Amino acid sequence: MPVPQANLYPDFNTVRLSHVEYNVSNLAESKRFYVDTLGLQVTGEEPGVLYLRAMEERGHHCMILREGAQPQVNVLGFKVWDEPDLDKACVWFQAKGRPTAWVDRAFQGRTLLTSDVFGVPLEFYAKMDRLPPIHQQYRLYNGVKPLRIDHFNTFSPDVDASVAFWNDMGFRVTEYTEDEASQKIWAAWMHRKGGVHDMAFTNGFGPRLHHTAFWVPTPLNIIDLLDLMATTGYVKNIERGPGRHGISNAFFLYIRDPDGHRIEIYCSDYQTVDPDLEPIKWDLKDPQRQTLWGAPAPKSWFEHGSSFADVAMRDSALAAQPIIAP
CATH class of the missing domain: 3.10.180.10 (2,3-Dihydroxybiphenyl 1,2-Dioxygenase, domain 1)
Incomplete structure (x- = not known):
């Protein structure tokens, strides 16, 4: 089956992927892997949850590690262009028969929770807390x-x-x-x-x-x-x-x-x-x-x-x- 013709004018404008949330069985071990070994930066830490970003990113996080009994993926996150696009996205997913809900997410503005055709959990937002740039703080590169x-x-x-x-x-x-x-x-x-x-x-x-x-x-x-x-x-x-x-x-x-x-x-x-x-x-x-x-x-x-x-x-x-x- 040939790939479909590209849709250059979609109903809403997704800028890029943004973040992923993992359930992990041992948060301390995961921190040793992602922070001490890979070199991601800690941007938020609370009991049972760790927020991370990479060196060029200005958004608060690109990865959330949440301690839980069952290792799994909770959601894949995406950024849209602006708040009207967020409302358009809600209408689009509803028209596709996908469930939609407005949810509260730490460090994010209004967030739409939905899923794709096979149920992959997705969330979309227009605004995330911004952090100062660190891409030239080379002492942090690990x-x-x-x-x-x-x-x-x-x-x-x-x-x-x-x-x-x-x-x-x-x-x-x-x-x-x-x-x-x-x-x-x-x-x-x-x-x-x-x-x-x-x-x-x-x-x-x-x-x-x-x-x-x-x-x-x-x-x-x-x-x-x-x-x-x-x-x-x-x-x-x-x-x-x-x-x-x-x-x-x-x-x-x-x-x-x-x-x-x-x-x-x-x-x-x-x-x-x-x-x-x-x-x-x-x-x-x-x-x-x-x-x-x-x-x-x-x-x-x-x-x-x-x-x-x-x-x-x-x-x-x-x-x-x-x-x-x-």
């Missing part, structure tokens, strides 16, 4: 030196349906993988902010969050992180990489936090702001789609994901698989 949150990737039981829904929301496809036998989309990368993706969808049991990605200055920062993780008790948390993706052309590393939530460290993709940019199509069996250098991903990369709170999951009808490392 770990992998994360600059900003970059994208989410989710497992979808029907990638064509996910793409259609998010395309209608104004997210544009930059690259996609098609299964030649069924002519269905196996994976897709969609953006708002002008990189390769804010949201991506991978075929599989879902919906589940595959990973959250952070942008870093250079590939050398990834090498530094590997050395740090290998000598501070995190060698088993290194899952895949380093390498360069065929899709997106970005340099990458996949790691797992203490609860198994997958994090991608990411840099060097390309600009996608032109409205008439044509999506790049990849064949599912092309060994360079996963890694430009030809190395396939491990089995865990296609199977493991983080569940969303109170969201029912189902198998995908598309059984096709790319090349998997033994």
Whole structure:
């Protein structure tokens, strides 16, 4: 199935992805991983909750860690252009038959809670508390030196349906993988902010969050992180990489936090702001789609994901698989 024509004039204007909220089983251990090892900055701390941001971000947080019995993902957050867009978003999701509610969120203005076509919990806001810039306070740079949150990737039981829904929301496809036998989309990368993706969808049991990605200055920062993780008790948390993706052309590393939530460290993709940019199509069996250098991903990369709170999951009808490392 071909990707849909880009919707350049959506009913409301989403600026970019904004933040993710994880449930974690041990907040102290998660803080050691995300703050002491990766280098995210603490912007708020209260009993059972930790708020974090990366070095270039002015919003109060890009990640919320909430201590809970069951590790899971509570919500994916997005920023819209202004308050009228927030009201338009509410009308749009209601017209799609999705539940909507106005909720109170710390450090955010009016916030709309809703979900996508498969129930992925989403929240949208126009205003978040602003913090002073720290991107030139180089004494604060630690770990992998994360600059900003970059994208989410989710497992979808029907990638064509996910793409259609998010395309209608104004997210544009930059690259996609098609299964030649069924002519269905196996994976897709969609953006708002002008990189390769804010949201991506991978075929599989879902919906589940595959990973959250952070942008870093250079590939050398990834090498530094590997050395740090290998000598501070995190060698088993290194899952895949380093390498360069065929899709997106970005340099990458996949790691797992203490609860198994997958994090991608990411840099060097390309600009996608032109409205008439044509999506790049990849064949599912092309060994360079996963890694430009030809190395396939491990089995865990296609199977493991983080569940969303109170969201029912189902198998995908598309059984096709790319090349998997033994």
